[in-house]
Amino acid sequence: MIALLTRDLRLAVRAGGGFGLGLAFFLIVTVLVPFGVGPQTDLLTRIAPGILWIGALLACLLSLDRIFALDWEDGSLDLLATAPLPMEGIVSVKALAHWITTGLPLVLAAPALGVLLNLAGPGYLWLFVSLALGTPALSVIGTFGAALTVGLKRGGLLMSLLVLPLYVPTLIFGAEVARRGAEGLAVQTPLLMLAGISFGVAALLPFASAAVLRINLR
């Protein structure tokens, strides 16, 4: 499993330049928002947590098709399927690799981008915490979507349609933590719910993703 993880990480960093792409997308979305809504700082302060969450979510979505597509094309996915590693393990490692290459940079970059949107003082910590807790769920759910559409020629758009409704609960609780944190309210309830979603999804969804992948490899 560790070998697979290091292989995926190495591929993501060295080949194709997919590594920084999500991060660049996140930056551009954040920069575009003030052009869209106007430069009033109090308005930006109010919408900053939500915008940053949506930006991170979209950046995550953008890179999902890379999880399986390349391995599917060159046949290494078939090799992995016949390897002694159980499919659930492969799927979990893929999700972890996606999180490390996409989710983690987003989490680290988000506070810096918060400055651009004039995020309120206590919001930085809670934005960081909520993204750190929430992005793993985005990766795991996204892996399910990627596994569903892996065999399709133009699956990208379809995958967005399938994955985005599944992102709703994570986005609601994640953005709520960031918003309440920025306004100085109590964050415990949404924070616990967000953690619950992340851990529950990480524990259960790999089984569904593995089942779907097995069907697609049949």
Next chain:
Amino acid sequence: MSIWEYANPVKFIRTADVLLPWVTVAAVICLVTGLVWGFFFTPEDFRQGSTVKIIYLHVPAAMMAINAWLMMLLASLIWIVRRHHVSALAARAAAPIGATMTVIGLVTGAIWGQPMWGTWWAWDPRLTVFLILFLFYLGYMALWEAIEDDDTAADLTSILCLVGSVFALLSRYAVQFWNQGLHQGSSVLRAGAVTGTDTTEKVSNVYFMPLLVSGIGFVLLFLALVLLRTQTEIRARRSRALLARERSA
């Protein structure tokens, strides 16, 4: 004699052929009775005026939007466990009907909400959840369309239906947490109202009877459409199989 006999497509089509006229006629009778009764022979509400009458479309459609998804969930489970093709096709047949019901519920709600709440749309939990449910229907149907191999499509959509159900339920509670609502609570069936102790918050019997009839009409309509569409799916698949056999011969 067991229910699994109807997993045989031939038997299913034969039974559906017998049932379909009856169910259709009963659905039409119930719908016409319920809607005409509701629209023309009930008094106007003293505060809502005539707009109250949209309840005869709105409530049954919303009910069927959820029930159609539950039926798809059940059919998907049967397909995964017992691999009966009729079950998978029934789930496929029900999806567009459920999506249509969701749209009817949303649109009639907007038409009612304009004069009553003063807005076409509010980010109220119930409204939002229905919108999300509609997105789930869209994704489900899109996945069916996208995959060429029938069995693969049935497998993948079944799993999507199961996972989607969990997330739809999760979204429901998440959305409730996210925003407090404008939509009134259920007033059609309520514990105190059935025994007659709580009359203030319950729909009056004058409105309830036609609502019940039109609700039954919607259930029968759904049943008739599912039977018809499943038959169509089975026949379409059979004709494709026959064509393929002819080409290869």
